[in-house]
Structure formats: C-alpha cells, structure tokens
Amino acid sequence: MIAGLLVALGAALALTYQLRGAGAEHPGPLASAAKTGATAALAMAGLAAGAPMPVVLGLALGAVGDYFLTRRAETAFLAGMAAFAAGHLAYAGWMFTPGHAARMICALPMLALALSTEAWLLRHTGALKAPVRAYVWVISLMAAAATTLPSLLWPAMLGAALFVASDLLLALRLFVARAAQTRKRLSLLLWPAYWGGQALIFAGAIRAA
16 A cells, blocks of 8 residues: 555656656756656665665665766766666666576677677766766676566666666766757756656566565
8 A cells, every 4th residue: 555655756756857857957856856756666666565685775876876866066976876876786686587597698788789889978077988888887787687588578678778778868968969959859868767767677576475
C-alpha cells in the first residue's frame, strides 16, 4: 500500500518535471525538487516493499545525482556523475548472476558503443574527458551485468537498457549538440527514458523481493 502510493507520487513528480522543467536549460528550484523527488520516491518505495538493498541504494544515489545535475557548477556535475556511477555499481552487484554469465556475450553491442565514444564523444568533453570515460565504462559494466539477470526479472533488463539510452541522449545534449532547440528536444526525450529505466529496475527488483 505504502510502496504503491510512493510509486504514484514518483510518477506524478516525474510528469511534473517533464512538463515544467525537462526542456529548460537551467531548471528552477521547483523543477529541481520534482526531479529529485521523482527518483527519491522510488527509493523509498523500494525500501517499503523490501526490495534488495543494492537497488534501494542505486535509486537513492540516482536521486542524489538528479539533484546535482540541476546545478550549474562543474563540481556539481562531477558530483552527480560520481553518484550515478556509484549507483550503477550497486545495480551491477545485484544484477550479476554467475549462473547466467555466458549471456554477457549479448553485451557486445554495448562494448562497441563504449569504444565508439572515443571517436564521437570524448573529443568534445575537454577537461572532463577522464571522468566521462570512466563513467562510460561503469555504465557499460552495469548493462553487461543486466544481461545475466534471470528471465523473470526482464523489467530490470529493459530498465538498464533505457538507462543507457538516457545517458546517451544526455551525452549528446551536454557535449555534442550546439543548437538550443536540439538540446531541448534531447532533454524532453531523455527524462522519460531515464525515469522509466529507474522505474523498471525498481519493478524488476520487486519481483526478486
């Protein structure tokens, strides 16, 4: 009951952010609160529903990252990226299933995507090249771990894929796109992919609870 209400709250906040803040270059305080709260509500729902603690931790770290990414300072961006990276490691620890390790061959496209960032992304990142490169490999590890999940937990697999897609869109928005209208369109696409990915990882974790 409580978990369901928290998920509904998170969805309402996610929709609020999509409508009121996702397309803005610099979201205001209310939009920032909605963005942070949308993922924090999922973390609290996971705790209430008895979800695996690594998933609760990953969601909580995602909320921290959401907050920092609404700030303008480069130090805040780095803090947000670190929070998300730590969340990916928490997810990977929960997702990796040794009995299905052979399925990691399905992650070869993710490996190719990670390697390709050397050509199309990292040359645009300037002084952030090293942390962005490290982040790319951390999220790639999470995606690879997701391929080993039992079939019953398919929502979490799909959630991991959406998370990767959202970060791809974010990278394009932050480092590649130049036109303001293009950045706005990318922002409007990436938030549903991101929050939907987090919600699906939560849904998969509930199946495992």
